[in-house]
Amino acid sequence: MRLYLTALKATDSVTGGFLPAARALGCEVTILTDRPERHPGAVACDVRDPRALIDAIEQLGRPDAVFSNSDHLQAETALAADYFGLPGKDWRACLTAKNKFLTRRRLAEAGVERVFSVRLGPADPVPEELPYPLVVKPREGVASEDVLYVDADLAGAVRSVRKRRPGESLVVEEYLQGPLRTLETLGDGRTIRVLGGFETTLGPLPHFVEERLDWAPEGPHEHVLAALRAIGAGFGACHTEYVLTPRGPRIVEINYRVIGDHCDFLLADVLGVPLFEWILRAHLGEGVPAVPSTGRYGSAVSLVAGRSGTITSAPGAEQFDRDGVRLWHRPLRRVGERVEQTHTNRDYLGVIRAVGPDRARVDAAVLDYRATRPWVVG
Numbered sequence: 001m002r003l004y005l006t007a008l009k010a011t012d013s014v015t016g017g018f019l020p021a022a023r024a025l026g027c028e029v030t031i032l033t034d035r036p037e038r039h040p041g042a043v044a045c046d047v048r049d050p051r052a053l054i055d056a057i058e059q060l061g062r063p064d065a066v067f068s069n070s071d072h073l074q075a076e077t078a079l080a081a082d083y084f085g086l087p088g089k090d091w092r093a094c095l096t097a098k099n100k101f102l103t104r105r106r107l108a109e110a111g112v113e114r115v116f117s118v119r120l121g122p123a124d125p126v127p128e129e130l131p132y133p134l135v136v137k138p139r140e141g142v143a144s145e146d147v148l149y150v151d152a153d154l155a156g157a158v159r160s161v162r163k164r165r166p167g168e169s170l171v172v173e174e175y176l177q178g179p180l181r182t183l184e185t186l187g188d189g190r191t192i193r194v195l196g197g198f199e200t201t202l203g204p205l206p207h208f209v210e211e212r213l214d215w216a217p218e219g220p221h222e223h224v225l226a227a228l229r230a231i232g233a234g235f236g237a238c239h240t241e242y243v244l245t246p247r248g249p250r251i252v253e254i255n256y257r258v259i260g261d262h263c264d265f266l267l268a269d270v271l272g273v274p275l276f277e278w279i280l281r282a283h284l285g286e287g288v289p290a291v292p293s294t295g296r297y298g299s300a301v302s303l304v305a306g307r308s309g310t311i312t313s314a315p316g317a318e319q320f321d322r323d324g325v326r327l328w329h330r331p332l333r334r335v336g337e338r339v340e341q342t343h344t345n346r347d348y349l350g351v352i353r354a355v356g357p358d359r360a361r362v363d364a365a366v367l368d369y370r371a372t373r374p375w376v377v378g
Helices: 012-024 050-060 074-083 093-097 100-109 154-164 220-233 262-273 274-285 360-371
Strands: 004-006 028-033 064-069 116-118 134-138 146-151 170-174 178-189 192-196 198-202 209-213 235-245 249-256 297-304 309-313 318-322 325-331 348-358
Touching: 004 012, 004 074, 004 170, 012 028, 012 262, 012 274, 028 050, 028 274, 050 074, 050 146, 050 154, 050 274, 064 074, 064 274, 074 093, 093 100, 093 220, 093 249, 100 116, 100 170, 100 220, 100 249, 116 360, 134 154, 146 154, 178 220, 178 274, 209 262, 220 235, 220 249, 235 274, 262 297, 262 348, 325 360, 348 360
Parallel strands: 004 028, 004 064
Antiparallel strands: 116 170, 134 146, 134 170, 178 192, 178 198, 178 235, 198 209, 209 297, 235 249, 297 348, 318 325, 325 348
């Protein structure tokens, strides 16, 4: 079987998740990327252009699957898969999910929910007398970059974001108050399976840095599933963020790929399933199996730089078992590296993930690890 994987930067999800899974399935993998220096053995291609992508695949050999885990390449990859008559996502759903203004429009048109939202083009004036508090975000942003909570001076917040993102469109929408959750799903075009979900702990406002995710598989699920049906996101992995507001669940964003920041590995650990293989099997035309129940508990804790500076001390990559808990630490930076605080997940120094029989033991293992193996930024 021949699998084409489109990519931009190298990620742990691809190198440690999807590539080993593809090899386990017996796939011959070709990576297509505009950054071949970051992917050993990759083929250079303008992967943001579906015409170039289709042309490259046609020259290299007939595919059995065309797949991407990149936020930025879902629509292009879906168009290529459709061209070759392969299972894949609807490019319209990929585009709608990526564009936060289109997401709001489709959910309102379908009667799923109404969240106040205004699109601002690069030269559009900032509306006056909007209902505070608000959130300003890039229309197609990722990683909480330039997402700001605003309780006054919207014009100032918009100027700040536009300075860093000239020429880009923004979205201004109501701030959703309540616990932040995720729902993780996997579909084969006929059935959507709920894999589980997480409760998200954010850092202090006005920024939205995700500091911790804790296993929370309980509902409500139906509102999110209705939202996915409304935009047509029923194939492959999908990571949806939503808030439990006093008015009921409200969607924050739909990310039409598997959850990131090592929570994809955590999800596989908690469920005890070959998650990356399951996702690739769907793109190879297989059905998604039933999701097993689990008594495990898991957490992913991002170690966030609280200031700019130079890393003077840090633990290395390691994993161990203790008191029924398996814990992994993955460093994302190196000793001696300079850190410039951005108030996004670019500030992550490392990630701890831990899986055990209950929250108390998982929490104790994480606390002990952080106390005995700290990151130091001087």
